[in-house]
Amino acid sequence: MRNPVMLSAGILGLSAPLLRRVYESGAGAVVTKSIGSRPRSGHPNPTVVAVDCGLLNSMGLPNPGVDEFSEEVRSLKRWGVTVVASIFGEEAEEYVEVAEKLSEAGADALEINCSCPNVREVGLLGQDPGMVEEVTRAVKGAVDVPVFTKLTPNVTRIGEVARAAERGGADGVTAINTLRAMAVDVETCRPILSNVTGGLSGPAIKPVALRCVWEVAESVEIPVIGCGGILTWRDAVEFLLCGASAVQVGTAIMYRGLGVFQEIIQGIEAYLRRKGFGGVEEVVGRAHGAA
Template identity: 45%
Template sequence: MADLRTDICGLHMCNPVMTASGTFGYGTEFQDFVDLEEIGGIIVKGTTLAHREGNPYPRMAETPMGMLNAVGLQNKGVHYFVDHIYPTIKDINTNMIVNVSGSAVEDYVETAAIINDLDKIPAIELNISCPNVKKGGMSFGVNPRATDEVVSAVRNVYKKTLIVKLSPNVTDITEIAKAAEGAGADSVSLINTLLGMAIDAEKMRPILSTVTGGMSGAAVKPIALRMVWQVSKAVNIPVIGLGGIMNWKDAVEFILAGASAIQIGTANFIDPAITVKVAQGINDYLERHSISSVKDLVGRLEV
């Protein structure tokens, strides 16, 4: 077999395949379908400082080659996570990573500080696509200054691997990536969902209760691939690619474009064992091309 081992600034993974937050629960929901320890990293659903009910229903809609969601970060808060979820996942022998979200810098900081004390959580993924309630609801991740503010604040309290998840709903994603790197991010992951909407023509109403939502799935892949390629050339930290990865070939394309690791999201709803199938597919590709290590494939795209 080829060497699939991957390292993201001290985060040692058995392979470059991870799960995207919000698509794999806390991991335990999938353990009847797949060996969780064969996945390089599992990013659990978004966690906030306080309990969140999420948005009213309906909050999901199918689209051609994808889906829209407006779940709204429904979770029971970080203290519930520490007391009830962490004990059930801490002994899974892979990288269990928490996606951290918030509506103010202070929320991010306090949540990250609490998770920093959990021995078996080696990294967090900072979701900066959240609305900053103190600044009129504009997302932290849409301008470099706000990105620098929240990442710097979290970096001051979080001492393990810090991954920053970037929003594609910006003019120039490379500027946001560089701001995250400058503020202390160990890695960036991209892309988060694209803003979209769906309409029920017969009812003449939006399908989602929130009108707009986040679009994911195969249809977003070309955009995600382009952004990963751009960002990988703009920063000196590892890039984790996601967005429309449905099979091993998609994953290989992201790695060629510069991603050191990839995340699988929407495809988990179609095939709960897709993660290990993609890892095997990457291995088979490397063997066919006589490439000994997946690290030698990163950024190998010839332009």
């Protein structure tokens, strides 16, 4: 990657031209929307609601299916975009089918989404260390590109799940996906999301995400990609200090537009200069040394 600030999965991630725009706005790599083996329409509206401290979504993994989406990946590669394909399934065989097709289409790496809180089978899979290990091992065995496993914060001990991914052969882990949450409309006296619950993202979850990255970094040797509520370069540096080697940015685009990538990258560079650090690697995990 040309820099350590990536787009996270599911935000502007379904079309090649949009992903290209994100890359051209400065992201080091883009992660696609999570793709499954077949087309899927997701949950009925309403699926997204802004809450005072972030965003609540219950999209239900809508996507065109791997065969159609492979064309988007091919376009991205023709345009020279560094692309991580996010994949999901209900069982290991489905993950493998999607992984094989998207890596053949040219994806530079794969991110296993076993952490979506809005699709029961996928959310449950990521809470079971045995399943996380099995799916990671199956995908790793099927492709030559690097494989990252994306972890859910909706577990008691995230370090254990990270270790399972590492045992399965993951080249890295991404932490975190969204937190299960809900919102209620006092006029209709009903939950706002059609799916009742959704996943919370944005500034509200940053302290939780930092704690997760900290615990994961203490549990595994493989690189950690930090994600959750990053809005500014300061947020990104906090994640690096907790042990992330790279970060992902999603909901911040809603608050700050695509300029957020340049702001964060330039902010990190200025921080490195001001503090006299030779590079990002000198910052990664530094907070653990002082603990």
